[in-house]
Amino acid sequence: MTNGDINQWIQRARGVIVEHEHNRDAMYHTVSYLLTNDFCGIGRRVSMSRILDYLNQQGIRLSRENFQQTILGELKRRGIVATLVYPGRQGGVFIPQCVEDVETVVRQILRRIVAEVGNLRGLLLGTPFANM
Numbered sequence: 801m802t803n804g805d806i807n808q809w810i811q812r813a814r815g816v817i818v819e820h821e822h823n824r825d826a827m828y829h830t831v832s833y834l835l836t837n838d839f840c841g842i843g844r845r846v847s848m849s850r851i852l853d854y855l856n857q858q859g860i861r862l863s864r865e866n867f868q869q870t871i872l873g874e875l876k877r878r879g880i881v882a883t884l885v886y887p888g889r890q891g892g893v894f895i896p897q898c899v900e901d902v903e904t905v906v907r908q909i910l911r912r913i914v915a916e917v918g919n920l921r922g923l924l925l926g927t928p929f930a931n932m
Contacts, residue, residue, distance in 0.1 A: 807898070809881075809895045826855055826867070827874065829860060830872075830875065831880065833851060834895050839893070841895075842904055848883075852867060882896050884908055
């Protein structure tokens with residue numbers, strides 16, 4: 801793969817490596833782990849627990865919640881990683897390979913939101929908000 805063939809998500813991921821090279825923090829190690837192990841594309845996703853185990857081996861101890869809020873959240877905001885939030889093997893973190901990867905994640909998240917809104921509808925009907 802030549803530099804011209806490298807997708808935008810991998811380019812941004814490599815930018816994080818350069819940006820965090822000096823302190824090799826959790827952001828650096830997370831992105832490095834994903835790139836080194838080719839967790840690129842929806843079919844090559846990795847569980848959050850495996851990433852946390854790797855960070856732990858590097859001497860970086862983060863709770864799952866802290867990792868999601870600080871590292872994973874920031875990487876998503878920067879457009880570097882995507883996450884399928886299914887339970888078990890179906891879920892996982894990856895660097896997108898193509899627009900279709902991102903579209904699949906968006907559809908999955910929207911389905912979850914619609915389901916949750918449906919679940920909350922019952923609560924809404926029993927509250928003063930039902931009159932709104």
